[in-house]
Amino acid sequence: MPVPPLPLxxxxxxxxxxxxxxxxxxxxxxxxxxxxxxxxxxxxxxxRHYPDDVTGAMRDPGPATLKLExxxxxxxxxxxxxxxxxxxxxxxxxxxxxxxxxxxDDIDWAMIAGPARSDLAKGGVNRRARTGLGLVPRRLPGMGxxxxxxxxxxxxDARIETVHKPYHAALGVLLERVRDEWGAVxxxxxxxxxxxxxxEPGQQAAExxxxxxxxxxxxxxxxxxxxxxxxxxxxxxAHNRPYSGGYVLDRxxxxxxxxxxxxxxxxxxxxxxxxxxxxxxxxxxxxxxxAQMVRSLAAQVAGLTSGDTIRQAAE
Numbered sequence: 001m002p003v004p005p006l007p008l009x010x011x012x013x014x015x016x017x018x019x020x021x022x023x024x025x026x027x028x029x030x031x032x033x034x035x036x037x038x039x040x041x042x043x044x045x046x047x048r049h050y051p052d053d054v055t056g057a058m059r060d061p062g063p064a065t066l067k068l069e070x071x072x073x074x075x076x077x078x079x080x081x082x083x084x085x086x087x088x089x090x091x092x093x094x095x096x097x098x099x100x101x102x103x104x105d106d107i108d109w110a111m112i113a114g115p116a117r118s119d120l121a122k123g124g125v126n127r128r129a130r131t132g133l134g135l136v137p138r139r140l141p142g143m144g145x146x147x148x149x150x151x152x153x154x155x156x157d158a159r160i161e162t163v164h165k166p167y168h169a170a171l172g173v174l175l176e177r178v179r180d181e182w183g184a185v186x187x188x189x190x191x192x193x194x195x196x197x198x199x200e201p202g203q204q205a206a207e208x209x210x211x212x213x214x215x216x217x218x219x220x221x222x223x224x225x226x227x228x229x230x231x232x233x234x235x236x237x238a239h240n241r242p243y244s245g246g247y248v249l250d251r252x253x254x255x256x257x258x259x260x261x262x263x264x265x266x267x268x269x270x271x272x273x274x275x276x277x278x279x280x281x282x283x284x285x286x287x288x289x290x291a292q293m294v295r296s297l298a299a300q301v302a303g304l305t306s307g308d309t310i311r312q313a314a315e
Contacts, residue, residue: 017166019093020158022051026093027167029174036085037298038182040174042189044100044167044248046074047091054097057147064146068095068137070192071272072279076287077190083291084298086188087178089171096146098159099135100167101189101246106134107156114153135164168251175252175259183305184258186222186297189248190290193265194276196242206238207270211245211263217253218260225300226262229293258304264290
């Protein structure tokens with residue numbers, strides 16, 4: 001089934017959730033009307049709105065926030081959505097405050113001042129929290145502890161209730177809606193990564209990593225489709241290693257229900273400047289390549305169901 005013509009712009013973004021201690025929405029959702037393609041792009045680590053109490057509680061906020069962010073991935077995601085016609089959900093609450101790619105029970109309770117919540121502490125501390133990068137990041141490689149002191153339990157509760165829960169609820173509703181209209185949907189969870197080290201001496205490291213939880217979050221060759229587009233553009237790409245995806249894919253990927261999910265990691269050196277702070281000269285080219293990938297995957301997703309179950313966007 002052919003993909004309909006692209007809209008000229010992403011229309012009327014709507015905010016959701018709330019940033020505790022700050023101003024504005026925790027995330028923004030933009031959805032073309034009618035739905036142009038069966039693709040949703042997410043940027044859960046795109047948040048750059050830091051309340052004063054968050055940066056004031058950090059030992060070294062400048063380097064820590066820069067390292068925690070998927071720097072400017074929100075702008076890259078918005079440009080890819082604009083060019084491809086995909087729906088978009090972008091976090092504004094920063095990862096330093098709460099990591100939307102972690103489960104709500106992925107908590108290092110040693111960093112929380114107050115009793116552990118019984119509904120979130122049943123399984124103890126899991127692997128990600130032990131590494132320092134749980135629901136609320138605690139430590140960074142090469143920097144050590146992020147925070148001056150412990151986080152109040154009521155502040156943790158507020159972040160879960162006003163950021164984490166609304167984001168995933170909104171994403172879930174959007175995926176169901178697109179799936180219902182098209183018969184199938186693909187979530188592209190867009191992230192960025194620091195430059196990787198080559199696997200072997202003399203090799204070049206991957207610029208893009210496609211993650212599908214080793215086939216659990218996405219089916220019917222969609223990961224292969226993404227890999228093929230990037231490889232055809234002579235970009236270095238890897239599959240599931242070192243990043244196979246996280247909580248977003250675990251929660252929302254449901255291939256048996258025709259809700260598919262891929263994680264795309266983009267090397268920061270591919271679209272940022274030499275300091276990895278601002279957009280670099282290759283930003284526009286990476287956006288065009290990812291939009292091409294989205295359009296190719298959209299045609300693939302549209303073919304997963306029979307034509308009589310899909311509402312044509314042109315109707």
